[in-house]
Amino acid sequence: MSTTSLPESLISTLPGIYYTDEAIFALEQERIFEQLWFCAARSSDLAGPGSFKTVQIGRESIIVSRNRTGAVRAFYNVCRHRGAKLCTEDSGEIKRAFQCAYHAWTYDLDGALIAAPNLTKMPDVDRSEFGLMRVAVREWLGYVWLCLADEPPSFEQAVMQTVADRLGDLESIEHYDLDNLSVGRRIVYDVKANWKLIVENFMECYHCATIHPELTEVLPEFTDGYAAQYFVGHGAEFGQQIEGFTIDGSPGMDRIPGISDEQDRRYYAITIKPQVFINLVPDHVIFHRMYPVAPDHTIVECDWLYLPAVVESGQDVSLSVELFDRVNRQDFDACERCQPAMSSRVYAGGGVLVPSEHHIGAFHDWVRAQLSDVT
Amino acid sequence: MIRVCPLADLARGEAKRLDLDPAVAIFHTEDGEVLAIDDTCTHQDASLADGWLEGCEVECPLHSSKFDLRTGQVDAPPAKRPVRTHQVTITDGDIYLTIASEQPNAPAGVDVEAGP
Ligand code: FES
Ligand code: FES
Ligand SMILES: [Fe+2]
Numbered sequence: 001m002s003t004t005s006l007p008e009s010l011i012s013t014l015p016g017i018y019y020t021d022e023a024i025f026a027l028e029q030e031r032i033f034e035q036l037w038f039c040a041a042r043s044s045d046l047a048g049p050g051s052f053k054t055v056q057i058g059r060e061s062i063i064v065s066r067n068r069t070g071a072v073r074a075f076y077n078v079c080r081h082r083g084a085k086l087c088t089e090d091s092g093e094i095k096r097a098f099q100c101a102y103h104a105w106t107y108d109l110d111g112a113l114i115a116a117p118n119l120t121k122m123p124d125v126d127r128s129e130f131g132l133m134r135v136a137v138r139e140w141l142g143y144v145w146l147c148l149a150d151e152p153p154s155f156e157q158a159v160m161q162t163v164a165d166r167l168g169d170l171e172s173i174e175h176y177d178l179d180n181l182s183v184g185r186r187i188v189y190d191v192k193a194n195w196k197l198i199v200e201n202f203m204e205c206y207h208c209a210t211i212h213p214e215l216t217e218v219l220p221e222f223t224d225g226y227a228a229q230y231f232v233g234h235g236a237e238f239g240q241q242i243e244g245f246t247i248d249g250s251p252g253m254d255r256i257p258g259i260s261d262e263q264d265r266r267y268y269a270i271t272i273k274p275q276v277f278i279n280l281v282p283d284h285v286i287f288h289r290m291y292p293v294a295p296d297h298t299i300v301e302c303d304w305l306y307l308p309a310v311v312e313s314g315q316d317v318s319l320s321v322e323l324f325d326r327v328n329r330q331d332f333d334a335c336e337r338c339q340p341a342m343s344s345r346v347y348a349g350g351g352v353l354v355p356s357e358h359h360i361g362a363f364h365d366w367v368r369a370q371l372s373d374v375t
Numbered sequence: 376m377i378r379v380c381p382l383a384d385l386a387r388g389e390a391k392r393l394d395l396d397p398a399v400a401i402f403h404t405e406d407g408e409v410l411a412i413d414d415t416c417t418h419q420d421a422s423l424a425d426g427w428l429e430g431c432e433v434e435c436p437l438h439s440s441k442f443d444l445r446t447g448q449v450d451a452p453p454a455k456r457p458v459r460t461h462q463v464t465i466t467d468g469d470i471y472l473t474i475a476s477e478q479p480n481a482p483a484g485v486d487v488e489a490g491p
Contacts, residue, residue: 115426116437117420119421120398120420
């Protein structure tokens, strides 16, 4: 924290070291990403029994897959014998069992140890004790959420309540029927910036008029610098001449039938700490998931979700994709522009937040609190 | 002849390992046949009762060798030598087993503790 006193309009950010330091990053992995609910995959990425993905959560590699009945299961990607990594691919499909490539310990789709060389010669080995280590799983909004904590926080409190607090109630997001939307486009961004710079960027719109000319054309109120996330339940209204949430304001796709009239022609944004951002517009949903990989490196996976009929019929969604893809690139460029300065000696004490950014201070307090009993 | 268990205790598609010396695996196929072979794969020490039953063939859970349950022959490598088959009879709803008289084909090194 800065020691010089600031004028009332300004509050300080986190010190620069929070964006560069390996030890702080390791602590964040341990205290934040390995403790909270982490949105790991789109449910449709796991097509059926045996299809799997491996995801990095904090410092751990996790296998997410479907068992024989189609239920999602998640396991640490660590063989119980001598630790070999079970799945080395990012995704794939296994026929019947996960088998370790080292000594062939074999686990079924629920993680149970079902076979191993000489296993019958060791009748004292209880197979149920040597299955893959399980990770807590929830499916919500058509996504698979995992929690590595020994005692996961309540999903209802930690995740669902965040959405309800932002939108005013939970029904507001249910209107968009995210469970049943289809992925029309997925873009993966490789961002050379600390994950917190990305969160902070999503939380404010002070930058909107400067770096998002197309977005502010569609959402004129963003030129005021107050993000859609500033007021509970508020959605930014489309401009008068704007027909749809597209790069040129041209009409979008069919409106998602469940949304209310108040939700029509509006844009809502939600941040679910620590790594999810959701944007709701009348005809699609933009769903971002972040994977922090290093203090200065974050992968952002972004899905554009449309009504299944839109995707099945092969309608051209590129005008709507282009709008937020451009916003993302503008934002991530800005984050990458900040990252090198985080280690500058003149930024050691951090920067400042103007009033329309003051709510970011609450995010900083939250980060400090998560790390606090050790720092 | 050994009395194994009531037929009703072994559902179709299921297998049972009998802890004899050497161990025997009994399979109840989806078609309702009951067949018995040596439980230990001839490739390495794996229990075939833990394997995957398909038709009247079992696939070893470790390296996918396949054995014909009727003949004991290897249908797919890496195993090279057959397993023995044992005679099964069902009497009054109970499964009975008559162990084959020939020598079993134990996997190489099954009793050897040394490394490669
Ligand atoms: S380390 Fe996996 S079987 Fe040995
Ligand atoms: S142990 Fe059966 S195939 Fe290798
Ligand atoms: Fe932005």
